[in-house]
Amino acid sequence: MKHHTLSRTADRLYWLGRYLERAESTARMINSHTNLIIDLPARLPHGWQPLLDMTDSHPSFSSRNQPPSERNVVRHLTTNRDNPGSLANSLDFARENARTVRENMPRVSFEYINDLYLYARTGLSGALSRSRRNTVLDGVLTRVQQIDGFLSRSMLHNDAWSFLRLGQFIERGDMTTRIIGVAAATPLAGKGPAEPYQQLQWRSVLRSLHAMQSYRVSVQEPVSQPLALDFLLKNPDLPRSLAYSLDSIRNSLRRLPRNEQPLRACNRARRNLKQADVGSLEGAELLSFIDMCQLQLAELHDFMGRTYFHPRLRVPKAGPRGRDGPHQGIAKC
Amino acid sequence: MPIVWKHYNADGLWDELITSSGRARPGAGSLCRNLARLSDEELMARKEAAELAIRSMGITFTVYGGEDSGSIDREWPFDIIPRLIRKREWDHIRRGLIQRVTALNRFIDDVYHDQKSLDDGVVPRELVEKSKDFRPECVGVSPPHNVWAHICGTDLVRDADGTLYVLEDNLRVPSGVAYMLENREVMKRVFPELFEAYLIHPVDDYPDQLARTLSSLSSRRRPEIVVLTPGVYNSAYFEHAYLAQSMAAELVQGSDLIVGNDDRVYMRTIEGLIQVDVIYRRIDDLFLDPEVFRSDSMLGVPGLMRAWRAGNVALANAPGCGVADDKVIYTYVPEIIRYFMGEDPILPNVPSYRCVDKESRDLVLDRLDEMVVKPANESGGYGMLIGPKASRAERNRFARQIRANPRNYIAQPMLNLSTAPTLIEQHAEPRHLDLRPFILSGAENYVTMGGLTRVAMRKGSIVVNSSQGGGSKDTWVVDLE
Structure with a gap:
């Protein structure tokens, strides 16, 4: 009996991958932003607002009519149930998706996912205090990584695995470009006395993508916007770069049936990235390039849905076959 | 204070581990000694380890919390003291279960085909055709091997004198087998050393x-x-x-x-x-x-x-097979076995009164305070009357229901269900239990080694359903030879 992946299962695994990745990114972003704020002198008007931009959580935040203070923003991004993108919700959704597809993963993986969920349910509010924030959010990071490591070492690298990875890397590409977009749209300062802080800002971006050390090793120059952009978007060896995400998406798609459309979309995005001289982009140009990357990821996401999750299928008509007739097999649409 | 078996008192009921004189039953000695050796702290540590394992393995069941609260996931309630059954007794039970399920499958097949057993008056025709689980849509269908109930969960209980009875046959969508498998996993994590002293038949x-x-x-x-x-x-x-x-x-x-x-x-x-x-x-x-x-x-x-x-x-299971797990039909299973198998039943039914018979009905209504009354086709312990524990008002309500719809009720004398030591805080206390083995029927038959033991965690209660505060135990079929 060949194991078949249900469309619904593929959908859930894809979202499990997305939510776990989203939780990890969010935790890391909050940590590195906190770090940045500690480094900045109080006179610089750079508050907690950018965190809301990076996680796209404006609508749910402003509906509550509150100032973007540290406590409010961090609460919104961690424990707030009204924010669909909060850590608490991401982990809830991850667990709920895992729960409905647990038979597709090694049994212990649900234990780990459940453990992360329980950790979040009891511990996340600790992130509101600056002194405990780092530890609490690190707890999320290490647990996500434990799940990730466990799955990659013990799960069959079959279709189910491909969908998990696709969710993970589409989300990661989206997050990486979003973080870069926010940094580009809200520069700490232009010229003048704030100059050193621009470096600080890109260092923070690198850190939020867990790429500071890698940058030092592979770029070997002081941090600057053009070099950081090139590194974070185009370096094929950096696990959180856009290039790496697109390559991983392509590798996963190649193993799936009926992959023509999504694969074409992925290749198109990869080609655009390759041809762009991202280091030279600034201001509005940079923003519109980032927008294009995000649109291409969104298109890829749509193709996943149309191809695998909610395809339109042709249902077989009455035929002459009897009980022991040949297997109907696959009906292509 | 650690467990002291001679202080354990099952109140004259049959206990699965300990005899009335406070000794371990044959085969249970090593288990009882091991448990008695543990200090309170060690016992509680094991209990907590089991709870942790259940939580982290995500072994849950869902209860319906009513309209406002929706459904809630609860962790599976588990008692760390296992229940023992000797292999020799189990072999006997196993034969009885296969005999019973085979007969029931033949009966269902007959109901949807020639209806010879109804013509011959083994079961009243009206009873079958008016059963709410009889499906006219299934008449004439011939499933493979003529088997309808492929997975059956049969509930067994033991009375105070040690006799094992079949309490009911669950032929529709019986559940619990995964918990049986997980209980063993939890036990192996929590009490690995206990397994060394025994030859326990695996269930996996x-x-x-x-x-x-x-x-x-x-x-x-x-x-x-x-x-x-x-x-x-x-x-x-x-x-x-x-x-x-x-x-x-x-x-x-x-x-x-x-x-x-x-x-x-x-x-x-x-x-x-x-x-x-x-x-x-x-x-x-x-x-x-x-x-x-x-x-x-x-x-x-x-x-x-x-x-x-x-x-x-x-x-x-095939649609329509619930016709044979109706509680009124249940009372005819011994006759069904004799008719289709040409043998006497190996496992007895609990003595039962059909309220549809006037004579039985009068007797039941007269002695409602000694009876357990069950509606024909409810499961999960819902809709039952436990006469000795019910209030007068409840008994009166049931009496009215029985008179209005006698076909829908059977009654059984209240059994004194056997008990087994169950950890309540740090003490081993007797709690009532039952046993649900699972029987598979297709080209061949298979019976699980033991089954799911369910325990009523509340003192004196005989309701073992997890939806109503029941717990469970690992069930060991052990070879003593």
């Missing part, structure tokens, strides 16, 4: 045996098998996922399946539509197919009955 071949039974329902060499679940909010969803995973079968919901105009069943996959050969369905008959049964069912698959009747898909 059940998923393979289930897959084999289901495969035998298709003529294809490697059939496509799926488990059909109502979804994550069903109380047994944990089990559905568990079994699908252990069999490497797809776990599907109604919306994943579609029946073509060719009367075949397909599932929606990332490759397109794939034909399904065998469906282990965990939803009730009436929700299976909105074209035939409840038209408002969102859980089922339109056209499923067409496909089944055409022989293009096997359903396990």
Whole structure:
């Protein structure tokens, strides 16, 4: 009996991958932003607002009519149930998706996912205090990584695995470009006395993508916007770069049936990235390039849905076959 | 204070581990000594370890919390003191179960075909045809091997004198087997050293045996098998996922399946539509197919009955097999066994009164305070009257219900269910229990080694259902020879 992946299962695994990745990114972003704020002198008007931009959580935040203070923003991004993108919700959704597809993963993986969920349910509010924030959010990071490591070492690298990875890397590409977009749209300062802080800002971006050390090793120059952009978007060896995400998406798609459309979309995005001289982009140009990357990821996401999750299928008509007739097999649409 | 067995007092009832003189039953000595050796702290540590294992393994069941609260996931309640059954006794039980389930399957097949047993008056025709689980839609259908109830969970109880009775046959969608398997896993984590002293028969071949039974329902060499679940909010969803995973079968919901105009069943996959050969369905008959049964069912698959009747898909259990797990029909099972098997029943029924017979009804109404009254087809312990514990008002209400609809009720004298030591805080206290083994029938028969032992955790209670505060124990079938 060949194991078949249900469309619904593929959908859930894809979202499990997305939510776990989203939780990890969010935790890391909050940590590195906190770090940045500690480094900045109080006179610089750079508050907690950018965190809301990076996680796209404006609508749910402003509906509550509150100032973007540290406590409010961090609460919104961690424990707030009204924010669909909060850590608490991401982990809830991850667990709920895992729960409905647990038979597709090694049994212990649900234990780990459940453990992360329980950790979040009891511990996340600790992130509101600056002194405990780092530890609490690190707890999320290490647990996500434990799940990730466990799955990659013990799960069959079959279709189910491909969908998990696709969710993970589409989300990661989206997050990486979003973080870069926010940094580009809200520069700490232009010229003048704030100059050193621009470096600080890109260092923070690198850190939020867990790429500071890698940058030092592979770029070997002081941090600057053009070099950081090139590194974070185009370096094929950096696990959180856009290039790496697109390559991983392509590798996963190649193993799936009926992959023509999504694969074409992925290749198109990869080609655009390759041809762009991202280091030279600034201001509005940079923003519109980032927008294009995000649109291409969104298109890829749509193709996943149309191809695998909610395809339109042709249902077989009455035929002459009897009980022991040949297997109907696959009906292509 | 650690467990002291001579202070353990089962109040004159039959206890599964300890005799009335406070000694361990044959075979239980090593287990009892081991437990008595543990300090309070060690006992509590084991108990906590079991709770932790259950929480982290995600062993849950879902309870319906009423309209406002929706459904809640609860961790599976588990007692760390195992229940022991000697292999020799088990072999006897096993033979009895196979005899019983084989007879029931022949009876169901007869009901939907020639109805010889009804003509011969083994079971009154009216009783069968008026049963709310009799499905005219199934008449004339011949499932593979003429087997209808492929998976059966039979509840066994022991009375104060040690006699084991069949309490009921669950032939529709019996649940609990995954908990039986998980209980063993938890025990192995928590009390590894106890396993050294015994030859305990393993239980973990059940998923393979289930897959084999289901495969035998298709003529294809490697059939496509799926488990059909109502979804994550069903109380047994944990089990559905568990079994699908252990069999490497797809776990599907109604919306994943579609029946073509060719009367075949397909599932929606990332490759397109794939034909399904065998469906282990965990939803009730009436929700299976909105074209035939409840038209408002969102859980089922339109056209499923067409496909089944055409022989293009096997359903396990077959629709309509609930006709034999009606509690009134239950009272006829000894006759059914004699009629179809030409043998006396190996396992006795609990003595039962059919309220539909005037004489029995009068007797039941007269002695309602000594009886357990059960409606014909409810499960989960709902809708029962436990006479000795009920208030006068409840008894009066039941008396009225029985008079209004006698066909719907049977009554049994209240049994003094056996007990087993159960850890309540740091003490071993007797708690009532039952046992649900699972019997598979396809091309061959298979019976689990032991089964799921359910315990009423409340003192004196005999309601073991997890939805009503019941717990469970690992069940060891042990070789003493």
